Amino acid sequence: MTTFAPNGSLNVEALRQEFPVLSRDIRGKRLTYLDSAATTLKPLRVIRAVEHYYRRGTANIHRAVHLLSEEATGLYEGTRTTTQQFLNAKDEREIVFTTGTTGSINLVARSFVKPRLKAGDEILLTCLEHHANIVPWQMVCEETGAKIVVCPVNDDGAVNFEAFKKLITPRTKFISCLWISNALGVVAPIREMIAAARSAGVPMLVDAAQAIAHVPIDVQALGADFLAFSGHKLFGPTGVGVLWGKIEHLDAMPPFLGGGDMIKTVSFEKTVYADAPAKFEAGTPDIAGVIGLGEAIRFVSEDIGFKAIKAHEDHLLSKAEKALGEVVNLRVIGTATPKIPIFSIVMGNIHPHDVGSILDSYGVAIRTGHHCTQPLMARFGVPATSRASFSIYNNEEDVDCLVKALWKTQELFA
Amino acid sequence: MSPHASDLYQSVVLDHNRSPRCYGAVTGATHRAEGFNPICGDRIVIEVLVTDDSLGVVGFTAQSCALCRASASVMMELISKKSISDAKETAISFEALLKGAHGNPLQLKDSSALAFCSIKDFPARAKCVLLPWRTMLSCLSDQTSVSTES
Numbered sequence: 001m002t003t004f005a006p007n008g009s010l011n012v013e014a015l016r017q018e019f020p021v022l023s024r025d026i027r028g029k030r031l032t033y034l035d036s037a038a039t040t041l042k043p044l045r046v047i048r049a050v051e052h053y054y055r056r057g058t059a060n061i062h063r064a065v066h067l068l069s070e071e072a073t074g075l076y077e078g079t080r081t082t083t084q085q086f087l088n089a090k091d092e093r094e095i096v097f098t099t100g101t102t103g104s105i106n107l108v109a110r111s112f113v114k115p116r117l118k119a120g121d122e123i124l125l126t127c128l129e130h131h132a133n134i135v136p137w138q139m140v141c142e143e144t145g146a147k148i149v150v151c152p153v154n155d156d157g158a159v160n161f162e163a164f165k166k167l168i169t170p171r172t173k174f175i176s177c178l179w180i181s182n183a184l185g186v187v188a189p190i191r192e193m194i195a196a197a198r199s200a201g202v203p204m205l206v207d208a209a210q211a212i213a214h215v216p217i218d219v220q221a222l223g224a225d226f227l228a229f230s231g232h233k234l235f236g237p238t239g240v241g242v243l244w245g246k247i248e249h250l251d252a253m254p255p256f257l258g259g260g261d262m263i264k265t266v267s268f269e270k271t272v273y274a275d276a277p278a279k280f281e282a283g284t285p286d287i288a289g290v291i292g293l294g295e296a297i298r299f300v301s302e303d304i305g306f307k308a309i310k311a312h313e314d315h316l317l318s319k320a321e322k323a324l325g326e327v328v329n330l331r332v333i334g335t336a337t338p339k340i341p342i343f344s345i346v347m348g349n350i351h352p353h354d355v356g357s358i359l360d361s362y363g364v365a366i367r368t369g370h371h372c373t374q375p376l377m378a379r380f381g382v383p384a385t386s387r388a389s390f391s392i393y394n395n396e397e398d399v400d401c402l403v404k405a406l407w408k409t410q411e412l413f414a
Numbered sequence: 415m416s417p418h419a420s421d422l423y424q425s426v427v428l429d430h431n432r433s434p435r436c437y438g439a440v441t442g443a444t445h446r447a448e449g450f451n452p453i454c455g456d457r458i459v460i461e462v463l464v465t466d467d468s469l470g471v472v473g474f475t476a477q478s479c480a481l482c483r484a485s486a487s488v489m490m491e492l493i494s495k496k497s498i499s500d501a502k503e504t505a506i507s508f509e510a511l512l513k514g515a516h517g518n519p520l521q522l523k524d525s526s527a528l529a530f531c532s533i534k535d536f537p538a539r540a541k542c543v544l545l546p547w548r549t550m551l552s553c554l555s556d557q558t559s560v561s562t563e564s
C-alpha cells in the first residue's frame with residue numbers, strides 16, 4: 001500500500017496536487033497535459049531534492065573530504081543503489097549514469113558493439129524504433145560495413161514476432177529493440193524476443209525509455225544484456241539516464257569518454273582506467289539530475305507502485321479508446337494489444353499541426369509530428385500524427401477535454 | 415482575452431485552405447522552387463511563368479498544414495500579374511506584418527493576408543505561414559529549394 005494508492009487504487013486527485021505544473025492555466029484554460037511520452041511532469045518530491053542540492057548541498061562528488069562533498073557523493077551513489085533495487089540488478093556496479101537513453105545506446109554502440117563488427121554483419125532492430133535507437137547503429141554500420149536489418153510490424157502496430165525469429169541469423173551480431181513504442185503505445189513481446197536472441201547467442205539491448213514509467217522491470221528475470229532509460233520520462237529531471245549492463249560486459253568494455261573520475265592513475269605514459277561503472281562516467285556528471293532521479297524512483301515505488309499505475313492506465317486506456325472511437329473521421333494508428341494509453345491520431349486530411357494548435361488553444365497539450373519515428377510513419381503512409389499520451393496524473397476529465405477539443409477541430413474543418 | 419486558435423483559423427483562412435486559388439502545376443513555367451520544413455514535413459512547390467518581367471501565371475502544390483496552404487493561396491492572389499519587384503516587395507511587407515510592424519503596408523491593404531496577423535501569438539506556427547513566401551522569393555531569385563531550417 002503506497003501513499004497515493006492506500007487501498008490499492010490510485011487517488012488521482014491527491015496525486016495531481018503533487019505536480020505543480022498542473023495548476024497552471026494555459027491560455028485561460030485548465031491544463032490537459034497529454035504529452036508524457038515526450039517528457040513526464042515532475043512531482044514536488046523531485047523538485048525539492050534538486051532544489052536542495054543547489055540551495056543547501058552543492059559540491060562536487062568523489063573528490064573531497066569536506067562535509068558537502070561527502071553528502072553529495074552519498075546522495076549520488078545512493079541513487080545507484082536505488083536504481084539497482086528498482087531494476088533488480090544483481091550488482092550496483094551494473095548501473096551506469098548517462099545523459100539519457102540516447103547516451104546509453106550510443107555508449108553500447110561505440111564501446112560494446114562496434115569492436116565486434118565487420119563488413120556484412122547485421123544489427124537487428126524493429127520498425128517501431130525511435131531515431132535514438134536507429135541513428136547510433138547506422139553510424140557504427142557506416143564505419144564498419146555492417147548493416148541494419150529491420151523487423152517489420154503488422155498493420156495494428158504489433159512486432160511481427162515470426163519475422164523477428166527468422167531475421168536472427170549467424171550474421172546477426174546485436175539486437176536492439178524498444179519495449180514500448182513512444183509513437184503508438186504498443187508493447188513489444190520483449191520477453192519472447194529476448195528468449196529468441198539468447199537461444200541464438202546474440203546480445204540484446206532493451207530500449208526502456210517508455211517502458212520505465214509503465215511496467216515493473218526486473219533485469220535478471222528479463223535476461224537481456226543491456227537496458228537503457230531516461231530520468232525525464234520517469235518523473236525525474238532531464239539530462240540524466242541509466243545504462244544497465246551485465247557486469248561481465250561492462251568490465252570488458254573500453255571506456256567511451258576519457259577524463260576525470262574515470263581513472264585509477266594517470267601519467268603521461270599510461271593511464272589505468274577505473275572499474276565499471278566509474279569507467280563510463282567521465283567528468284563531473286549531472287549531480288542534481290542523478291539525485292533527482294533517485295527521488296523519482298522512490299516516488300514511483302514508495303508513493304505509487306506499478307499495480308496502481310497499471311490499473312489506472314488501463315482504465316484511462318479503455319475510456320479514451322471508447323471516446324475516440326466515437327469521433328467521426330478519426331483513426332488511431334497502433335491498436336495492437338497489449339498497449340499503454342498513447343494514441344497516435346489521424347483526422348481525415350486535417351494536418352496534425354492544425355490539430356495541435358487548435359487543441360493548444362483549449363489547453364490540451366499533445367505532440368504533433370513524426371515523434372522521432374520517421375520509418376514507422378512511412379510504414380503507415382503518414383508524414384505525421386497527433387499523439388496524445390497519458391500518465392499517472394491524468395484523469396477522466398483529461399479524456400473529456402481531449403475529445404471535446406478534437407470534436408471542435410473536426411467542426412472547424414468540416 | 416488570451417489568444418485562441420479561432421484568431422488563427424479565421425473563416426478567410428479556412429476558405430483558402432478548403433478551396434486554394436491557383437492550385438496546380440504551371441505549364442511552361444519559367445521558375446520553380448520547392449520549400450520544405452523538415453520539422454513538420456510540410457512541402458510546397460511554387461511555379462511561375464514570367465512574361466515581360468511580370469508573373470503571368472502562378473501556381474502551387476502543397477502537402478502541408480492548413481496555415482501553409484491558405485497562406486500560399488492568399489499569396490497567389492496577391493502576386494499574380496504583379497511585376498517581379500512588386501511581388502518581392504509584397505513578400506517583404508508580409509513578413510513585416512507578421513512581425514507586428516505597425517500600420518498595414520500598402521501592398522497588403524485590405525487583403526486577406528491580414529488574417530494572418532495573429533500568428534505573432536503563435537510563434538511555433540509562423541514558419542508554416544512564411545514557408546510559401548520564402549519559397550516564392552527564392553523561386554524568383556532562381557534558387558530551386560528553400561528550407562525553414564537553414
Ligand SMILES: Cc1ncc(COP(=O)(O)O)c(C=O)c1O
Binds near residue numbers: 101102180209
Ligand atoms: C522509445 C524511445 N527511445 C529513445 C528515446 C530517447 O530518449 P532521450 O531523448 O531521453 O535520450 C525516446 C524519447 O522520446 C523514446 O521514446
